[in-house]
Amino acid sequence: MHRHRKAQIAITDLFIAIFIFTGLIIAIFAAWNTYLNRLEERITYSAMLAQAVRISDVLVKSQGRPVNWEANNASAEIIGLASSDRNISVEKVTAFTTMDYNTTKELLNIKGYNYKLLLMNINNSALIDYGNNATGNLTVAIRRIVWYGNGSAYMDLIIWK
Amino acid sequence: MLKSGRSGKSKKGFIFSLEMAIAVFIVSSILLFASFYATKQTEDPYLRLQAFRTAEDIVAVLDYNNILTTFNAQSIQDQLTQLLPPNYDMKLTINGTFSENGGYLETNQSLPTGTFIASGSRIIVSSDGNQFGVVTYYVWLK
Numbered sequence: 001m002h003r004h005r006k007a008q009i010a011i012t013d014l015f016i017a018i019f020i021f022t023g024l025i026i027a028i029f030a031a032w033n034t035y036l037n038r039l040e041e042r043i044t045y046s047a048m049l050a051q052a053v054r055i056s057d058v059l060v061k062s063q064g065r066p067v068n069w070e071a072n073n074a075s076a077e078i079i080g081l082a083s084s085d086r087n088i089s090v091e092k093v094t095a096f097t098t099m100d101y102n103t104t105k106e107l108l109n110i111k112g113y114n115y116k117l118l119l120m121n122i123n124n125s126a127l128i129d130y131g132n133n134a135t136g137n138l139t140v141a142i143r144r145i146v147w148y149g150n151g152s153a154y155m156d157l158i159i160w161k
Numbered sequence: 162m163l164k165s166g167r168s169g170k171s172k173k174g175f176i177f178s179l180e181m182a183i184a185v186f187i188v189s190s191i192l193l194f195a196s197f198y199a200t201k202q203t204e205d206p207y208l209r210l211q212a213f214r215t216a217e218d219i220v221a222v223l224d225y226n227n228i229l230t231t232f233n234a235q236s237i238q239d240q241l242t243q244l245l246p247p248n249y250d251m252k253l254t255i256n257g258t259f260s261e262n263g264g265y266l267e268t269n270q271s272l273p274t275g276t277f278i279a280s281g282s283r284i285i286v287s288s289d290g291n292q293f294g295v296v297t298y299y300v301w302l303k
Contacts, residue, residue, distance in 0.1 A: 049207050053214070060218070086221035122243060142211070145218035145244055147225040152244060 044138060048113060048159050052142040055108050055115075056157045060086050060144050070095035079107045088148040088155070093119065097130045104131075110159065118156040119148060127153065134160035208302065213279040216251055216300035219244050220283050229296055230287040232259040234266045241268060250303050257285075257294020264294075276301050 062080030069076035070092045079096060083089035096104065096117075105115065116131035127148070139160040146155050219241065223229050228240045237253060245251055254267040272278060278301045286293045 046207075053207065053210065057214075086218055087225055143215075143246065145215065145222050147222050152222045152226065 041138070044161065045140065048138065048140045048161065049142070051110065051113070052140050052157050052159045055110065055159075056142050056144050056155070058108075059117075059157070060088065060146055060155060063089075064092070073099050076107055079104065086144075086146050088119070088146045088153070090149055093128055093148075097128060101131060113159050113161050115160070116156075116158040118154075118158070120154045120156070121148075122152055122154065124154070131158075134158055136160040209277055209279060212249055212300045212302060213281065215246060215249060216279065216298045217281060217283075219251065220253070220281075220296055220298050224283065224285055224296075227288060229255065229285045229294075230292065232257065232261055232266060232292070232294070234268055237266075238268045248303055250301055252299045254297045255285075255294045256297075258292050259294065272299055273301055 058078070059081045061082055062078070063082055064070075064076060064080030065078040066075060069079070070089070073095055076099075081088050081092045081096060083092070108115070114132045114134075114136070116133060117128070118126060118130075119128035120126050139158060141156055141158045144155045144157070146153055148155075220229075222244060223237065223240055226240065228237055231237070232255065237255075241251060241253065250270055250273075252268050252270040252272060255265070257264050278299050280297060280299045282295055282297045284293065285296055
């Protein structure tokens with residue numbers, strides 16, 4: 001009788017241990033999975049942000065190649081919108097907006113993502129709105145402050161996936 | 162004999178409790194460290210770079226605007242406030258050949274302590290070419 005009760009206690013103990021252990025394993029896997037997803041998202045976000053920084057830098061600092069590519073869009077090898085550092089050329093922007101979206105993506109070396117380029121005056125009214133609106137679930141936006149025409153302006157580059 | 166057996170059992174129980182407490186302490190410490198580093202990793206590494214680029218952009222625009230070569234601290238401050246995104250703060254100093262204040266001016270923000278400050282400089286020349294100066298800019302996240 002005494003032995004029997006001892007065995008019962010041992011079984012209960014075992015079930016409690018199994019329950020706790022299973023709960024712990026589930027919790028660890030859930031946490032692991034969450035962190036893995038976050039890390040993956042973080043890596044994609046960082047890659048997109050690095051690309052946005054690089055592209056915005058080229059756009060606001062470089063004239064492009066050839067330097068007068070705006071005279072003939074088809075000759076453009078690299079798109080740059082500046083006539084000098086942070087001084088955006090109205091002619092280059094006009095030429096850029098007449099180009100095919102996929103061609104600009106290729107020239108800006110945007111692979112696997114979509115983008116939108118906005119040029120606004122400092123009161124936030126749009127001067128130029130080019131590209132596709134963000135409909136994805138991961139979006140990065142970078143704002144540059146530039147000189148455009150006769151005044152200061154914001155250039156927003158939005159990259160999304 | 163019976164007494165000794167009970168005492169033995171009690172000691173065993175104590176050892177198990179102590180072992181469990183040590184295990185819980187070690188596991189909790191590891192989890193705490195792991196969550197601390199995981200949280201630290203989520204800080205955006207591009208925020209500082211972006212702050213610096215914003216400051217560079219603003220100084221370039223103020224230069225195109227010919228505001229910097231007015232060598233007037235109040236005008237510079239007003240333009241700066243207009244252009245600066247709300248999450249940043251910025252201070253400018255100019256050392257130059259202009260006569261006011263012994264060739265030195267600064268905007269009115271004071272540099273914060275205990276936070277990351279990015280800084281850089283740009284050389285400016287007045288449109289008539291007679292005056293020049295070095296603008297040093299400091300930017301930080303609010």
